[in-house]
Amino acid sequence: MSMIAAFYGGKSILITGATGFLGKVLMEKLFRTSPDLKVIYILVRPKAGQTLQQRVFQILNSKLFEKVKEVCPNVHEKIRAIYADLNQSDFAISKEDMQELLSCTNIIFHCAATVRFDDSLRHAVQLNVTATQQLLLMASQMPKLEAFIHISTAFSNCNLKHIDEVIYPCPVEPKKIIDSLEWLDDSIIDEITPKLIGDRPNTYTYTKALGEMVVQQESGNLNIAIIRPSIVGATWQEPFPGWVDNLNGPSGLIIAAGKGFLRSIKATPMAVADLIPVDTVVNLTLAVGWYTAVHRPKSTLIYHCTSGNLNPCNWGKMGFTILASFEKIPYERAFRRPNADFTSNKFMIQYWNAVSHHAPAIIYDFYLRLTGRKPRMTKLMNRLLRTVSMLEYFVNRSWEWSTDNTEMLMSELSPEDQRVFNFDVRQLNWLEYIENYVLGVKKYLLKEDMAGIPEARQHLKRLRNIHYLFNTALFLIVWRLLIARSQMARNVWFFIVSFCYKFLSYFRASSTLKA
Ligand SMILES: CCCCCCCCCCCCCCCCCCCCCCCCCC(=O)SCCNC(=O)CCNC(=O)[C@H](O)C(C)(C)COP(=O)(O)OP(=O)(O)OC[C@H]1O[C@@H](n2cnc3c(N)ncnc32)[C@H](O)[C@@H]1OP(=O)(O)O
Numbered sequence: 001m002s003m004i005a006a007f008y009g010g011k012s013i014l015i016t017g018a019t020g021f022l023g024k025v026l027m028e029k030l031f032r033t034s035p036d037l038k039v040i041y042i043l044v045r046p047k048a049g050q051t052l053q054q055r056v057f058q059i060l061n062s063k064l065f066e067k068v069k070e071v072c073p074n075v076h077e078k079i080r081a082i083y084a085d086l087n088q089s090d091f092a093i094s095k096e097d098m099q100e101l102l103s104c105t106n107i108i109f110h111c112a113a114t115v116r117f118d119d120s121l122r123h124a125v126q127l128n129v130t131a132t133q134q135l136l137l138m139a140s141q142m143p144k145l146e147a148f149i150h151i152s153t154a155f156s157n158c159n160l161k162h163i164d165e166v167i168y169p170c171p172v173e174p175k176k177i178i179d180s181l182e183w184l185d186d187s188i189i190d191e192i193t194p195k196l197i198g199d200r201p202n203t204y205t206y207t208k209a210l211g212e213m214v215v216q217q218e219s220g221n222l223n224i225a226i227i228r229p230s231i232v233g234a235t236w237q238e239p240f241p242g243w244v245d246n247l248n249g250p251s252g253l254i255i256a257a258g259k260g261f262l263r264s265i266k267a268t269p270m271a272v273a274d275l276i277p278v279d280t281v282v283n284l285t286l287a288v289g290w291y292t293a294v295h296r297p298k299s300t301l302i303y304h305c306t307s308g309n310l311n312p313c314n315w316g317k318m319g320f321t322i323l324a325s326f327e328k329i330p331y332e333r334a335f336r337r338p339n340a341d342f343t344s345n346k347f348m349i350q351y352w353n354a355v356s357h358h359a360p361a362i363i364y365d366f367y368l369r370l371t372g373r374k375p376r377m378t379k380l381m382n383r384l385l386r387t388v389s390m391l392e393y394f395v396n397r398s399w400e401w402s403t404d405n406t407e408m409l410m411s412e413l414s415p416e417d418q419r420v421f422n423f424d425v426r427q428l429n430w431l432e433y434i435e436n437y438v439l440g441v442k443k444y445l446l447k448e449d450m451a452g453i454p455e456a457r458q459h460l461k462r463l464r465n466i467h468y469l470f471n472t473a474l475f476l477i478v479w480r481l482l483i484a485r486s487q488m489a490r491n492v493w494f495f496i497v498s499f500c501y502k503f504l505s506y507f508r509a510s511s512t513l514k515a
């Protein structure tokens with residue numbers, strides 16, 4: 001019997017960010033392994049015209065939850081969606097709901113965050129710092145609370161090269177930042193943002209670091225742990241391989257490369273690609289929840305959930321494997337044949353952007369205009385290149401994260417728990433994982449049918465022929481122009497033609513002799 005699964009039995013669990021990528025997998029695993037848990041409270045806001053109930057219904061009826069329904073048929077009754085907006089004071093939770101949360105919650109998993117790299121400092125602080133502070137305040141009023149697990153990111157200290165499982169202070173106190181954002185106007189905030197974030201690349205990593213400081217400062221008597229995952233990718237094993245449902249991290253770029261939009265990225269092939277499957281993060285999170293509640297460590301422990309030091313894979317190998325997977329698993333209606341490359345030279349990247357990104361987009365838009373349709377490729381390409389530029393920071397550097405606490409926890413688990421809540425990334429086979437990832441993106445993100453693979457292959461063949469035809473035509477046009485304008489080109493042309501003629505005459509003569 002798994003001790004961790006048994007621990008969650010009969011518990012009331014509060015999850016923030018349960019509608020997000022990590023939150024959904026966390027809920028799924030909890031229901032599947034501890035179907036006798038009492039209730040999962042999720043803080044949800046209405047979104048995209050959907051009510052809370054519609055959002056929950058959609059999650060529970062998704063492919064991800066298919067296995068859950070077998071082991072926990074009354075899952076609908078065990079999930080309680082509470083209206084909440086983490087941007088508002090007291091999260092805009094009603095008095096009755098708040099009372100229930102305060103009196104019943106046993107464990108908190110705080111996953112909600114803004115993960116956008118381009119968010120304004122005001123919004124990122126509101127969600128990643130102030131909301132964390134408010135949740136800690138709520139937690140301090142929960143008499144039955146056994147553990148508070150805060151999800152941070154391994155990149156919260158990406159300004160350092162070697163990162164230990166400790167909280168590093170930021171120069172300006174989070175409280176001072178929160179206070180000053182209350183009265184500063186947006187234009188001033190925009191002006192001071194680069195100074196505040198310093199050598200971090202964006203407001204996301206900076207505010208996640210501030211969030212950790214808040215956790216440390218406001219922890220009081222709570223049993224707290226912090227988990228720092230690196231780049232969270234599709235599921236490795238559970239509930240099935242390759243599940244992913246958003247464009248964050250590498251997923252969006254896998255689509256862009258598979259559909260032939262993305263042809264080159266400024267990346268360092270030897271830099272470590274520190275990807276971590278989402279189910280590994282969830283297994284560690286649940287193990288940490290159990291350990292924190294049962295063993296009550298004296299101080300707040302931080303757990304790095306990374307792959308680089310135990311089972312490294314670099315961007316070169318990852319990019320190559322992704323491209324190779326498109327041969328087996330082509331995506332439908334590709335714009336061009338998938339063929340991308342990494343380059344570290346900034347002039348080459350400018351060249352490839354012009355030739356492989358902007359030029360085809362302009363030509364395609366011209367074609368759309370000619371055929372009476374609305375041009376859209378240039379806009380799409382600009383958006384893609386903006387996204388790529390935001391991710392570049394992370395594909396051109398390597399970090400070393402120490403994993404002592406994570407390894408300690410692994411050794412504390414029973415063999416059964418090590419199997420059911422496996423977070424030993426050494427067992428991960430990257431080739432298999434990446435292939436499943438590419439397949440998962442096709443199935444669950446693009447929602448393409450596997451039956452369409454032969455047609456997708458045919459389409460790629462047609463694109464290859466168009467590509468050859470286009471290159472030949474381009475070559476002939478350029479050559480024709482050159483011959484018309486340059487004596488040297490004419491001489492070269494004369495030399496090639498006479499060489500071919502001589503070769504053909506010789507070939508014909510020797511075959512006549514043999515006959
Ligand atoms: C040898 C050589 C071989 C060579 C081979 C070469 C081969 C090459 C092969 C290629 C392989 C590639 C490998 C390299 C990978 C590198 C990855 C590095 C990752 C590093 C991550 C670092 C992690 C840090 C870890 C963390 O801790 S953080 C977590 C990660 N955080 C992020 O990853 C957020 C980033 N993103 C944004 O920050 C915003 O996305 C922003 C970018 C500002 C844009 O922003 P914007 O332009 O506004 O665009 P959006 O609005 O966002 O979206 C635009 C459209 O997509 C839609 N859409 C957005 N969302 C979603 C969603 N959910 N679900 C569904 N749809 C969505 C939205 O509806 C909109 O559609 P529409 O409305 O236009 O129709």
Ligand SMILES: NC(=O)C1=CN([C@@H]2O[C@H](COP(=O)(O)OP(=O)(O)OC[C@H]3O[C@@H](n4cnc5c(N)ncnc54)[C@H](OP(=O)(O)O)[C@@H]3O)[C@@H](O)[C@H]2O)C=CC1
Binds near residue numbers: 017085231
């Ligand atoms: N994905 C990754 O690569 C990594 C993620 N992390 C961390 O993991 C955690 C989860 O990330 P992930 O699941 O990928 O992110 P998602 O963007 O998929 O999910 C974010 C969640 O936060 C919720 N949320 C955001 N704003 C509010 C709000 N104002 N009120 C209520 N809920 C809100 C979202 O709700 P809604 O659905 O309504 O928008 C959603 O459920 C985050 O803390 C992130 O920093 C760490 C490392 C890497």
